[in-house]
Amino acid sequence: MSEENTIETMQHEGRTFDPPKGVQQNAYVASMADYEALYARADQDPEGFWAERSRELLHWDKPFTKVLEADMTTPCIKWFGDGKLNVSANCLDRHLTDGRRNKAAIIWQGEPEDDVKVFTYQMLYTEVCRCANLLRKLGVGRGDRVALYLPMIPELAIAMLACTRIGATHSIVFAGFSAVSLQNRIDDCQAKVLLTADAVLRGGRAIPLKGNVDEALKTCPSVEQCVVVKRAGIDIRMVEGRDIWWHEAMAAEDISGECPYEKMDAEDPLFILYTSGSTGKPKGVVHTTGGYLTYAAHTTQWVFDVKDDDVYMCTADVGWITGHSYIVYGPLALGATSIMFEGVPSFPKPDRFWKIVEKFKVNIFYTAPTAIRALMREGTDWPKKHDLTSLRILGSVGEPINPEAWMWYYENVGGKRTPIVDTWWQTETGGIMISALPGATPLKPGSATRPLPGVAAAIVRADGSDAGPDEGGHLVVKKPWPGMLRGVFGDPERYRKTYFDRFPGMYEAGDGARVDKDGYFWIMGRLDDVINVSGHRLGTAEIESALVAHPSVAEAAVVGMPHHIKGQGIYAYVTLKSGIEESDGLRKELVGHVRKEIGPIATPEVIQFTDGLPKTRSGKIMRRILRKIAEGQIEDFGDTSTLADPTVITSLVEGKKDLL
Ligand code: 6R9
Numbered sequence: 001m002s003e004e005n006t007i008e009t010m011q012h013e014g015r016t017f018d019p020p021k022g023v024q025q026n027a028y029v030a031s032m033a034d035y036e037a038l039y040a041r042a043d044q045d046p047e048g049f050w051a052e053r054s055r056e057l058l059h060w061d062k063p064f065t066k067v068l069e070a071d072m073t074t075p076c077i078k079w080f081g082d083g084k085l086n087v088s089a090n091c092l093d094r095h096l097t098d099g100r101r102n103k104a105a106i107i108w109q110g111e112p113e114d115d116v117k118v119f120t121y122q123m124l125y126t127e128v129c130r131c132a133n134l135l136r137k138l139g140v141g142r143g144d145r146v147a148l149y150l151p152m153i154p155e156l157a158i159a160m161l162a163c164t165r166i167g168a169t170h171s172i173v174f175a176g177f178s179a180v181s182l183q184n185r186i187d188d189c190q191a192k193v194l195l196t197a198d199a200v201l202r203g204g205r206a207i208p209l210k211g212n213v214d215e216a217l218k219t220c221p222s223v224e225q226c227v228v229v230k231r232a233g234i235d236i237r238m239v240e241g242r243d244i245w246w247h248e249a250m251a252a253e254d255i256s257g258e259c260p261y262e263k264m265d266a267e268d269p270l271f272i273l274y275t276s277g278s279t280g281k282p283k284g285v286v287h288t289t290g291g292y293l294t295y296a297a298h299t300t301q302w303v304f305d306v307k308d309d310d311v312y313m314c315t316a317d318v319g320w321i322t323g324h325s326y327i328v329y330g331p332l333a334l335g336a337t338s339i340m341f342e343g344v345p346s347f348p349k350p351d352r353f354w355k356i357v358e359k360f361k362v363n364i365f366y367t368a369p370t371a372i373r374a375l376m377r378e379g380t381d382w383p384k385k386h387d388l389t390s391l392r393i394l395g396s397v398g399e400p401i402n403p404e405a406w407m408w409y410y411e412n413v414g415g416k417r418t419p420i421v422d423t424w425w426q427t428e429t430g431g432i433m434i435s436a437l438p439g440a441t442p443l444k445p446g447s448a449t450r451p452l453p454g455v456a457a458a459i460v461r462a463d464g465s466d467a468g469p470d471e472g473g474h475l476v477v478k479k480p481w482p483g484m485l486r487g488v489f490g491d492p493e494r495y496r497k498t499y500f501d502r503f504p505g506m507y508e509a510g511d512g513a514r515v516d517k518d519g520y521f522w523i524m525g526r527l528d529d530v531i532n533v534s535g536h537r538l539g540t541a542e543i544e545s546a547l548v549a550h551p552s553v554a555e556a557a558v559v560g561m562p563h564h565i566k567g568q569g570i571y572a573y574v575t576l577k578s579g580i581e582e583s584d585g586l587r588k589e590l591v592g593h594v595r596k597e598i599g600p601i602a603t604p605e606v607i608q609f610t611d612g613l614p615k616t617r618s619g620k621i622m623r624r625i626l627r628k629i630a631e632g633q634i635e636d637f638g639d640t641s642t643l644a645d646p647t648v649i650t651s652l653v654e655g656k657k658d659l660l
Contacts, residue, residue: 015403017410017443019419023392027305027439035440035453042454049454050079050482054294057301057333059094060085061263064290070480072507075500079291079482080266087164087270087293088128089261091332095121100308104337107311108154109356111201111343117154121335124158127250129259131162134249138193138225142167142262145272147191147223149173149182149213151200152342155229155246156318157328159195164270164289167262171272171284174319175200175209177599183216185274188284189489190222195246199232203347206232214239266290272489273321275427276530276539277498284489285427292430293333295483299431299452300330303421304364304393305438311390313339314366315353320536321427322397326366330431345371350378354386354413365413366395366423370534372405373565383412393438394420398535399567400523406445424448424523426509427537428499430483433457434521447520455481459515464503467514472524475513476506529623531560531568536601538570540623543604546597547572550590552580557613557621561605561630569605571630573613573652582609606630610655612648614640625649629656 024030029038042049047067055063064083070076095101105124108117119127140146146168150156156172163170171189173182175197186194196213199206210228214237217223228238229246238245249255270289274282304326306312312331316322318340331338339360345352345367353375357365375382394414396406401422410420420443424434434457436449443449451457456479459467467473477484484507488495502508512524526532529540540558547556555575563569574590576582587607594602614622625637634653640646 015445017419017445019439019441020417022417023305023419024439026307027437028302029437030439032440032442035437035450038453039451043456046454046479050294053298054080054290054482057297058085058090058290058294060290061089064266068480072480072500072505075496077480077484077486078267079288079294079480083266083290084263085266085290085293086261086264087289087329088132088161089165090293091161091164091329092121092125092128093261095335096125098335100335103335105332106154106157106338106340107360108340109342109360110153111204111347115342119154124161126257127154127158128161128165129257130250130255131158132165132259132261133255134227134252135162135168135193136166136259137255138227140166140168140193142264143269144168144193145189145191146170147173147182147186147189147194149175149177149194149196149209150229151175151197151202151209151231152317152340153197153229153231154340155195155197157340160271160318160324160328161332165259165261167264167268169269169271171274172319172324173274174317174599176317176319176601178596179212179215180597181599182212183220184281185284186216186220186223188274188281189272191220192222192224194223194226195229196226197229197231198236199234201232201342203344206234208234208236210236217242264289267486269486271324273324273427275321276537276542277528282539282542283491283494283498285485286487286489287430287483288486291482291484291486293329295431295481296325296330297333299483300326300336301334302437302452303423303432303435304366304395306331306334306336306364308335310363310392311337311339311360312364312366313341313356313360313362314395315341315345315371316366316368316397321430322366325431345375346378349382350375351382351385354383354388357388357391358386361390363390364393364395365391366397368398368535369396369401369405370398370566372396372401372409373567376405376408377565380412388413388415389417391415391418394418396420396422397425397432399532400446400525403445410445419443420445422446422448424511424521428485429477429481429509430485433477433481434523444520447516447522449520451521457521458506459513459521460503460506464506469517470514472512472514474503474527475509475511475521475523476503477509478506480507531558531570533563533568533570533601534566538598538602542598543570543572543594543602546594546602547574547590549597550593552576552586553590554578555613557623557626558604559623559627559630561627563605570602571606571608571626572604573608573610573626575610575613606659608652608655608659610648610652612645612651614648614652615644616642617644619644626652629653632656
């Protein structure tokens with residue numbers, strides 16, 4: 001596996017980088033000795049540790065007396081079970097009286113340079129209250145689901161917080177997803193109201209969004225009302241009785257800027273976020289109120305060492321978990337200033353990020369390896385053009401960061417002064433699990449370093465026993481943590497089976513990893529049939545079913561292939577129905593079809609037509625072989641004796657040569 005080769009190179013590299021003195025001095029966790037002591041404390045007394053953190057970081061309307069009730073096999077996990085709190089009150093109300101009322105909560109940088117909006121905590125509070133009142137007026141109440149299909153505009157953060165204020169569960173669908181993906185998600189969670197926009201501004205273009213909504217809602221009877229934000233001002237269709245404009249509804253006379261909040265139970269659902277798994281349709285990962293917010297705030301504070309006058313920027317889209325936890329909930333719970341960015345790193349020029357860093361004097365900057373790799377290709381002149389000396393801490397998330405990209409980021413963006421925190425976590429974990437602490441941990445490029453205090457991460461063998469040093473195995477977490485998912489929406493059995501079945505009493509992450517002699521974790525990538533494209537998870541099964549839904553396709557198998565920018569790309573093997581001619585035109589059509597079914601992130605890099613797929617006698621596709629061909633490793637296919645028809649391999653290899 002190519003990932004393994006990369007890991008090998010990384011491990012043989014041996015470079016380490018100690019925390020800079022300046023960062024270390026004032027850090028929340030300021031030495032390895034402190035880290036070890038905290039880790040030991042949290043390990044011996046997890047309940048005491050998490051209760052303390054939660055009380056310190058959050059405002060509880062009704063303090064909890066129970067900390068943890070957990071059974072990792074059923075599974076049934078409850079954190080802070082008898083406490084009551086509200087997320088928007090924690091992110092907004094309390095900052096109105098703690099000296100932060102006039103502090104910037106969100107600095108929004110739109111794609112056009114001049115499109116900047118600053119929301120102080122007071123301003124954000126008022127907008128959130130108005131939106132919460134609007135949702136109530138539309139009939140949304142505690143426990144109802146609200147779908148958000150919005151670009152990276154302030155209305156998205158406002159709508160999220162408004163949902164939390166009235167106890168509604170939001171489900172954000174990334175605005176790059178197609179009508180079909182939107183429809184599947186709305187249908188699964190039975191959303192009552194949908195918030196969307198006319199279009200997304202991206203790379204200098206207005207990409208229509210509302211048309212997807214109209215298509216999706218044809219078969220979504222649960223949605224009663226649709227609120228539309230005017231972002232680009234393009235022509236759209238408004239459906240009488242269903243669609244209303246955000247700006248009109250929010251300005252209505254009876255919409256007040258004060259809205260009493262619901263006191264929620266700690267275990268009430270906060271949001272659902274869909275993520276790809278190895279089989280079937282995407283899973284609706286459910287996060288709850290008290291544990292998630294504790295975890296988001298705790299990790300934001302320790303991992304990014306956020307101080308009160310810092311400007312913090314995370315470049316993720318709020319449509320993914322990273323944006324949920326590290327643009328909105330974590331930073332706002334801490335009363336920090338969070339930058340929200342609309343657009344892409346390379347438009348209008350490949351110095352978009354650096355321009356923003358310079359303009360707002362960003363101190364903490366969190367992005368993904370895929371963005372670093374793309375910007376690296378454009379050369380060092382772009383970061384050099386800007387004063388980046390405000391930066392104190394850099395972060396990385398989404399996939400393993402290769403040492404070349406790490407060094408480029410470290411030297412050209414951080415000026416060799418800033419630690420890079422490489423943060424391993426997942427939609428399911430709610431927040432960062434394995435990461436350096438910037439004032440404490442010596443860094444090794446390519447390693448996410450050590451688990452945070454309170455995170456019982458480990459590597460186990462297939463039989464569940466502990467792996468030894470440097471022995472690759474399954475990444476698991478052996479104890480509950482507050483941010484962990486509480487369910488798969490509407491499917492308790494899938495929840496149990498996916499995460500708690502294989503290794504009893506443990507959470508199974510689905511990643512392969514190893515731990516070196518210093519206790520550093522090296523993540524090798526997914527062990528299941530999930531492809532990580534630009535840090536985004538896509539299930540091969542989803543892409544295959546999209547392909548097979550095309551009238552010309554008989555069968556399809558999809559695997560990941562190495563991609564220099566995206567990390568992994570999509571390689572699809574397609575068998576056509578008899579009588580259908582192979583052609584470049586059809587290939588293009590299939591690419592377009594997948595983009596339409598799932599979204600542009602699922603665009604296949606390669607489509608190889610083939611007369612057959614390598615199958616075992618029992619009919620299972622041998623993906624191992626397909627992966628090797630996609631990677632161009634055609635010398636040794638290992639044991640192929642279980643193949644029903646070994647000649648398939650030769651024709652696949654020939655077919656690949658024809659492609660090049
Ligand atoms: C936060 C997020 C989760 C999967 C995860 C793993 C990969 C994320 C990583 C990383 C190596 C890192 N991943 N961060 N691999 N090093 N620092 O990305 O959530 O979209 O659910 O993806 O991403 O494979 O299992 P999500």
